[in-house]
Amino acid sequence: MNEFRYFMPTEVFFGQGIVKEKKDLFLSLGKRAYIITYTLPGRHYALEDVTTALDESRILYQIETGIEENPSTETVERVAASVRAFAPDFLIAIGGGSPIDASKAIGVLLKNPNSSGLDLYSDSTLESLPIIAIPTTAGTGAEVTHFSVLTRTDKDTKQAIAPRIFPRYALLDATYLMEMPLRLSCSTSIDALCHCLESYISTAGSELSRAICEIGFTYFSHCVEPMRTVLNNPACAQSKMPYTYEIREKHMMVSLIGGIANTQTGTCLPHGMSYALTHHKHIPHGLACGLLIAEYLKIFKQPENIACVDRAIHLCGFQDLNDFSEFMDSMLLLDANITPTPEEIEIYAEEFAGQKHRFVRHPEPAGKAEVLQIYTNSLLKKKH
Ligand SMILES: [Fe+2]
The missing domain is CATH 1.20.1090.10 (Dehydroquinate synthase-like - alpha domain)
Structure with a gap:
């Protein structure tokens, strides 16, 4: 066999009702949470489960739903600037690749307030606030990857940010896929x-x-x-x-x-x-x-x-x-x-x-x- 390295530090929890079951994980990361997700015409079951768990643990939270598909550098800068005063201890990303990828970049900007959006592409040493990722699609796998791909409008392309940000925890419940179009x-x-x-x-x-x-x-x-x-x-x-x-x-x-x-x-x-x-x-x-x-x-x-x-x-x-x-x-x-x-x-x-x-x-x-x-x-x- 050839020599190889294997590194995947995200702790994964998989199962029906896992968000409620593992609600103590939220409290282990702090008392202020910032949720990054999307809006739905119907019920958003994953968000309901998360906010219930946060309320029961008396964790303060704010919710961001304005992340576009294929989020841009400007969007993650805007969101990071808007939440800085709230000073979250950790982020909760609920959704597909776009909210989870955006949360990794926003987590870096919040952890490093002197860094700009363009620093995301050049400084691989930057770290992020802890992230809990809760997928509601089954494609990207972003809940267990270190990738965050953003749209660079200045270069008219998509590009991965330089820091490698693994979510701290991934909570996977297939219930959240049931009504996927x-x-x-x-x-x-x-x-x-x-x-x-x-x-x-x-x-x-x-x-x-x-x-x-x-x-x-x-x-x-x-x-x-x-x-x-x-x-x-x-x-x-x-x-x-x-x-x-x-x-x-x-x-x-x-x-x-x-x-x-x-x-x-x-x-x-x-x-x-x-x-x-x-x-x-x-x-x-x-x-x-x-x-x-x-x-x-x-x-x-x-x-x-x-x-x-x-x-x-x-x-x-x-x-x-x-x-x-x-x-x-x-x-x-x-x-x-x-x-x-x-x-x-x-x-x-x-x-x-x-x-x-x-x-x-x-x-x-x-x-x-x-x-x-x-x-x-x-x-x-x-x-x-
Ligand atoms: Fe892909």
Whole structure:
């Protein structure tokens, strides 16, 4: 075996009713909490559970719901400035990737009041206030990663902040996934699977991270038939709760495992290439990754890498890459008119190929030709 390092310091608690059960964790971090979440048209069960736990422990709190999707540097600066007078002891991030990523950056700015938003991209030594992360989607795995990706409006791109901020605690309850809209459910499931697949094929993978990914693939395989049933049945697709609690738990496990694996290895080409689609075409992150993943897995030439892909695909419950590709297409649920033109794809490929660090963990020689091939086969040769 090759030498490897494994580091994942977030303490994870998983189970139905876990926020109420573990309410003493909140008090262990202080008496003033700042909650970062989002608004919902209906009931926000996770927020209700958290505020009940805080009230019972007599912890003061404020709630921020103004974080946009793909939060910007300016947003985290604004929020940090607005809450500074409240002086929270810790943050509670409830939601998907955007609230959790934003909380990591806001936690750094609150802990380091003399730092600016731009310092987030240059000073990796900065620390954060403690964070409790409570996911309400099952895709990002941000509750167990050290990543925080923000939108840099000054550079017209997305970029990870330099400090590596792991939440102190992650509380995972699949109850919070039950009413997730179908499109968001598909997008986040694809994101979680891509984290596992890209980590598995990455040259940064270890025996341990790959073993964890294989568990994720197996959990995903248990979800394939239920997802097919829902996607093929309009009555199921329009249901408020299309999946059972047991399936939602498995969605959550794939996301958790994807986050753990992703933290060890980072992602590969599909994630990097997806950012242009999200930034320029506003395709949700998971769907953008899902557009590219099947064609990415088809570009391998070396037998050991082809065998690695085959093993992953079989563990996920598919016969072969074509079977996988058809399933991914059925999951995409894209709006019409998002397809880039060949000229736009040429620009995306040129820009991406210029970022040499993006290819470091790809296990075969690759450059603009491969990137162009993946974009073209994914976006122009298929009809979505
Ligand atoms: Fe992702």
